[in-house]
Amino acid sequence: TKYGFQKGVSYHNVSMGQGQDIVAMSCLETAHRNGHWVILNNVHLMPRWLVELEKKLDQYAAEGSHEKFRVFLTSDPSKVIPIGVLNRCIKLTNEPPTGLKANLKRAWCFFSKEYIEEADSKTKSILFGLCHFHSIIMERKLFGPMGFNMKYPFSIGDLRDSATCLQNYMDNSGGGKIPWQDLKYIFGEIMYGGHIVNDFDRLVANEYLNFYMKDELLDETEMYPFAEDGVSFMSPAPTTFEKYIEHIDKNITSDTPIAFGLHPNAEIEFRTQQSHNMFNTLLELQPREASSGDGAASPQQIAEGIASDLLEKFGERSFDIDDLIRNLDEQGPYQNVFIQEMDVMNKLLEEMKRSIKELQLGFAGELTMSDAMESLMASFYMDKVPATWAKLSWPSLRSLASWVSNFTDRLAQLEEWAGNPSEIPKVTWLSGLVNPTSFLTAICQVTAQRNQWELDKLVTFTEVTKKMSVDDMDSKSRDGAFVIGLSLQGARWDFNGVQLEPSKPKEMFCHMPIITVKAVTKEKASIGGIYNCPVYMTEQRGPTWFFNAQLKSKSPPARWVLAGVALIADIS
Numbered sequence: 001t002k003y004g005f006q007k008g009v010s011y012h013n014v015s016m017g018q019g020q021d022i023v024a025m026s027c028l029e030t031a032h033r034n035g036h037w038v039i040l041n042n043v044h045l046m047p048r049w050l051v052e053l054e055k056k057l058d059q060y061a062a063e064g065s066h067e068k069f070r071v072f073l074t075s076d077p078s079k080v081i082p083i084g085v086l087n088r089c090i091k092l093t094n095e096p097p098t099g100l101k102a103n104l105k106r107a108w109c110f111f112s113k114e115y116i117e118e119a120d121s122k123t124k125s126i127l128f129g130l131c132h133f134h135s136i137i138m139e140r141k142l143f144g145p146m147g148f149n150m151k152y153p154f155s156i157g158d159l160r161d162s163a164t165c166l167q168n169y170m171d172n173s174g175g176g177k178i179p180w181q182d183l184k185y186i187f188g189e190i191m192y193g194g195h196i197v198n199d200f201d202r203l204v205a206n207e208y209l210n211f212y213m214k215d216e217l218l219d220e221t222e223m224y225p226f227a228e229d230g231v232s233f234m235s236p237a238p239t240t241f242e243k244y245i246e247h248i249d250k251n252i253t254s255d256t257p258i259a260f261g262l263h264p265n266a267e268i269e270f271r272t273q274q275s276h277n278m279f280n281t282l283l284e285l286q287p288r289e290a291s292s293g294d295g296a297a298s299p300q301q302i303a304e305g306i307a308s309d310l311l312e313k314f315g316e317r318s319f320d321i322d323d324l325i326r327n328l329d330e331q332g333p334y335q336n337v338f339i340q341e342m343d344v345m346n347k348l349l350e351e352m353k354r355s356i357k358e359l360q361l362g363f364a365g366e367l368t369m370s371d372a373m374e375s376l377m378a379s380f381y382m383d384k385v386p387a388t389w390a391k392l393s394w395p396s397l398r399s400l401a402s403w404v405s406n407f408t409d410r411l412a413q414l415e416e417w418a419g420n421p422s423e424i425p426k427v428t429w430l431s432g433l434v435n436p437t438s439f440l441t442a443i444c445q446v447t448a449q450r451n452q453w454e455l456d457k458l459v460t461f462t463e464v465t466k467k468m469s470v471d472d473m474d475s476k477s478r479d480g481a482f483v484i485g486l487s488l489q490g491a492r493w494d495f496n497g498v499q500l501e502p503s504k505p506k507e508m509f510c511h512m513p514i515i516t517v518k519a520v521t522k523e524k525a526s527i528g529g530i531y532n533c534p535v536y537m538t539e540q541r542g543p544t545w546f547f548n549a550q551l552k553s554k555s556p557p558a559r560w561v562l563a564g565v566a567l568i569a570d571i572s
Helices: 020-034 047-063 083-087 100-109 113-118 121-146 156-173 180-191 199-212 241-251 265-285 299-314 321-327 333-363 371-382 387-392 400-419 436-451 557-562
Strands: 011-015 037-041 070-073 458-464 480-484 487-489 492-494 499-501 509-511 515-521 530-536 545-552 566-568
Touching: 011 020, 020 037, 020 047, 020 070, 047 083, 100 121, 100 156, 100 241, 113 241, 121 156, 121 180, 121 199, 121 265, 156 180, 180 199, 199 557, 299 333, 299 371, 299 400, 321 333, 333 371, 333 387, 333 400, 333 436, 371 387, 436 458, 436 480, 436 515, 436 545, 458 545, 499 545, 530 557
Parallel strands: 011 037, 037 070, 530 566
Antiparallel strands: 458 515, 480 515, 487 509, 487 566, 492 499, 530 545
């Protein structure tokens, strides 16, 4: 009514979903004739119907609509909206501000001045802590996989609903003891936690709440977790609405990863990744034709050279698994792991040789160039691992040249084992296995068989040695297996103190010494003074997790959780 419109009469608001297409079409028809406004919400949920919408709008344009007829569409970011609809639209985006200060001010100013002034001092302090928590997890996404394993649709609505629950609890408490545990559960497991599907991301959110939601928040307390180097932001004592805004403006002078509990190196990491993404995009936009400069090779010539080199390097390589099995006296868990690895490598080698030979026939004019062959040639030219190869191999962010070198090393480890298949290597290069989880399971199986223990009661447990090289080891482990190839991200390993320490400036990764992996009962694995460090196959993290390593630490585990500390098997 503010603008002279009456809902259901002169403007129509439709939330799109199953069965709502008929309602939307009826509203559009009425509005087209009578000059009404129509708002269609969440149109990305009905991609097929959008094609009909485009045709209907074309029809209205041809017939001539009422001069006051307007259509508004709302949508999440989507690739399914027809280009014809996009072309005729005036497009507006609503995105959260960038920067911790802007996010915190926006979160605080979401609440009216009257609401804040009417609240008691305890509610004000907790609400400020909640706004800070909201701004932290909104901005932490900036740091990519080191921030969160996945992207989550946190919004101001989560803050609004959390504040409503807070008000209800404070009204019911009657000024008594604040139910911190209840509030942390509601915020971390329901309101914000309802979006989170990754266990490690949920742990990050809960550790933030453990740091913020405590009695110290009611007065003045540090809001930057585990902050060092003189960087600090204190929560203000309960005051007026404007004073809170002044406090934010005055005391948050710049954005720093320390505000999130991250090491300053985290900013180098995500800025570097931004640069890589930009230059990769520019490279993909470059014309494919050969330049006019002297000696410049065309994409086909580059692809021909790479194809010949790869065929020469891998053309004769494969594993005779049947012969290997026949010569084995006993096929135990470790042997099963390496045989499965060889089988994967054989399939990958077979696909590589097939696709390269097919491409060479296409270059020679003996076969018509198919889409798959064009894609393979483009991958060679762009120094990317072809999609058909990646599908049969292991998770990797490497360029093609680096991937080929890594592939060669993986084959060498399997060939070395094939020379003495009854024994596992003295030190296993864990990063060189396609399925490292199977090797860790084999450690548990061998331990269970040797000690007559129940397999489902065993878990892996790690101990970091002081040896860096395979040559430093005299023999294989007697109660598990020695593994190598892991690198620490977000922190460093103190070789003298044998514990986790903060990273050195500009040191993005720390190569770990040889690690002993053994199987123990769940009770023995539950000890203090350790950080259960997630181990991922690549820097992408997320779905590439395969186990947790136990690393000694004098600092509380929460410090390393918030710092995004993880072990990475394959650094690109």
